[in-house]
Amino acid sequence: MKTTIRFAGLPVLFVLLLSACSKKDDENTTPKSTLVTVTAKNIDGDAADKGHFTLFSLADNKVIPNSDSATTKWDIGFRSTNIIINGGVSGPGAATAQVVSGIFNDLLVAPESGYVVDGTTLAIVDWYTYNRTTHIISPVPGKYIVMRTATGKYAKVEVFSYYKDAPTTPDGNSVARNYNFRYQLQANGTRDFK
Structure with missing residues (x-):
């Protein structure tokens, strides 16, 4: 009788063990993408x-x-043609950045290295050109910013106009110092932009 009771409980124990193992297999170990495009x-x-x-x-x-x-409530700051990040001498956050060359949409994974903080030189430089004849500021095509935000999330930022309402061809009447940019923020902490 004792032998029968032991064997009768064995299938129940086996089912419980299998269900516990299958839950681990079903869990997603990769953080879910929380990519925001703005x-x-x-x-x-x-x-x-x-x-x-x-x-x-x-x-x-x-x-x-x-x-x-x-505070760490902000990530990036704008004044004239200067762009700061919330890290280094510019703020208490963990922000780091670099200006990269390429096509914004083609960058699917943020670089592992190459990031700098604001110091005696700002992290974000060489993103624009200045025309001495027309006095127009133009973002350099194919240059954009990849950064870690003040809270350590990865983002890529592309300034497409320095003028109010982003005119196709800015002129002397265009209102300057109005940043227009697109960005993607990966809020899950990974470097993944896909």
């Missing part, structure tokens, strides 16, 4: 020339008040 328009780059950076949160897609400059 176009930001007419972000004031100190058009009134007040000497302050306009701070911007990529995660929230909004301008952050300068009173929050000593």
Whole structure:
């Protein structure tokens, strides 16, 4: 009788073990993609020339008040043609960045290395050209920013116009210091942009 009871409980134990193993196999070990693609328009780059950076949160897609400059609420800042990141001498965040060459949509994985913080030289330089004859600022085609945000998430940012309402051909009447850019933010912490 004792032998029968032991063998009767064996199938139940076997089913429980199999179901426990199958749950582990079904779990997704890769973080789910939380890729956000946004176009930001007419972000004031100190058009009134007040000497302050306009701070911007990529995660929230909004301008952050300068009173929050000593926080990690912002990722990137704009003043005239200068772009800062929330890291290094510019802020308390963990932001690092680099300007890369290529086609924005073709970058599917952020580089592992090459990132720098703002120091005596800003991390984001050489993103534009200046025409001395027309006095027009133009983003360099095929140049864009890859960065880790203030909170350590990866993003890529491409400025496509420095003028209000992003005119196709800016001229002397175009209102400058208005950043228009598109960006992708991978909120799950991976370097994956696909």
